[in-house]
Amino acid sequence: MITGVGAITPVGTTVASTWDALLQGDCAARTIRTFDSSGHSCKFGCEVDDVDHLSLMPVPGGRATRLLIPAVEDALYASGLYFGQSEGKARRYGICVGTTMGEITPLEELMAGQQPKSIGGPGVIAENVADYFDLAGPKWTITNACAAGNMAIARAVDELAAGRVDMMVAAGVDAMSWVAFTGFASLRAMTPDLCRPFDAERRGLMLGEGAGALVLERESDALRRGAKPLAYLLGYGLSSDAHHITQPDPKAAGSIRAMETAIEMAGIHKEQIGYVSAHGTGTPANDRMESVALQHVFGDEIVTSSIKGHIGHTLGAASAIEAVVCVKALVSGLLPPTINMRRQDPACSVRVIANEPLAMRTDYIMSNAYAFGGINTSIVIGRYEGRDMGIQSA
Known part of the structure; x- marks a missing residue:
């Protein structure tokens, strides 16, 4: 059962604002600002504004972690499971994060000749989120590229079905990165203008960034604590x-x-x-x-x-x-x-x-x-x- 959801996207920093923007037909495509795209023929992407100020509290890690933590925070709050730091250690709460690039910011800082400000890699995102919310349950990282979000959801379902946890956060996150942008450009997979799914004149994908999070529980547990279920x-x-x-x-x-x-x-x-x-x-x-x-x-x-x-x-x-x-x-x-x-x-x-x-x-x-x-x-x-x-x- 899904009892809470959260999202940070290029068209909205909450589920409500994202949903409204989707219904209104808003498009976040614009010239890339996260890095210098002057060396690329394609210069457009969909970025999240002001990532450093998405959360009221200081958030550890690189850009991917800073995108995901506010989404998880919103999902926990919506589920009625929001708790302050140090209150979740004794609970069987776990997290599974799907990602393609992982926490890529430190690598790109190294490539630019800078001293990394945080630890990088795929698994560090789940570690950062679990530490931030004191989640004491299993921490999974799924790196099956563009299917990783669904894979994370499937892993979370399995953890609950096996009785190993009482709640799982299933999430997906990726930050805009020069590495991913350059990789897709080398495949000639990116559109030079707008992304037009299913259109006769579509010319490719456009990269974006963001995070989504779902709180999953067994129905009996959710109803016992008085949760308001959203969906199955x-x-x-x-x-x-x-x-x-x-x-x-x-x-x-x-x-x-x-x-x-x-x-x-x-x-x-x-x-x-x-x-x-x-x-x-x-x-x-x-x-x-x-x-x-x-x-x-x-x-x-x-x-x-x-x-x-x-x-x-x-x-x-x-x-x-x-x-x-x-x-x-x-x-x-x-x-x-x-x-x-x-x-x-x-x-x-x-x-x-x-x-x-x-x-x-x-x-x-x-x-x-x-x-x-x-x-x-x-x-x-x-x-x-x-x-x-x-x-x-x-």
Whole structure:
């Protein structure tokens, strides 16, 4: 069961402001300011303003940690589990963080000939967050690139189902970095103007940064302490087709398998899925692959959209932020649009919500995330109605 959510994105520093911006069609694309992009042909990205002042208290670590801690803080507060430092040590509270670049700031400081101001690496983010909130439970770090957020959610579900914890924070985070920007530029994967998922003239992805966090608990525990549940995390599906180091399988076999596995674990029929939050990067190959998968599983009338035109591709944070957005969609009965669309690619045979939100209440939503190397992930989130559908311990 999901009892709290938090998000920091380029269009909003809270869940509420992010959600409003998505519905209004705000786009965070602008010239990069985090580093000097003059040596790149593409100079645009989606950045979070004033990262150092997102939290009222001093936050340790580099840019990624400073993005994630306020998101986790908001999620804990929303769940009713907010507690001050030193109050969580005796509790079985854990965290799993998905990330692509990890805490990359210290490496980039070294590359610039500067003395690093903090410790770097992937695992240090979870350590920093656990230390900040005194979380005494397991600390996991998932580095499955752009699918890492969904993978973190799946790991958190497993920890709860096994009875090893009483609460898990499932999160994803990545900061804008010169290393990632240069890497994607070398692949010629980035758009020179705007990110246009599913558009006939889309030219690539745009990098962004941000953090998403979800508080997951067993339903019995949440209700016992008087929590106000937001939604159910019902199932996940994971696969790896190893088709190519960067390109997705055009036949979408792995993506299809991940979606079908998630639906089976959720214990529902595919016809009950009313909306799919697409990975939708805006690259020609990815969008067509995902459309093939969606059409195979659901038919060409499935409703879908991608928020990457608003906030860019936030890498390891993407599917965590998108899971937060799915919770808002379930609660509100509104579905966020795909912006910057002028004409849908006829090869993407799905019903894309274009430029304006869609008012449609649904009980079940799927969210997809894919990564280099053929990694495919899907999760199913259900609207809360007071039914006994939460995670049970083994």
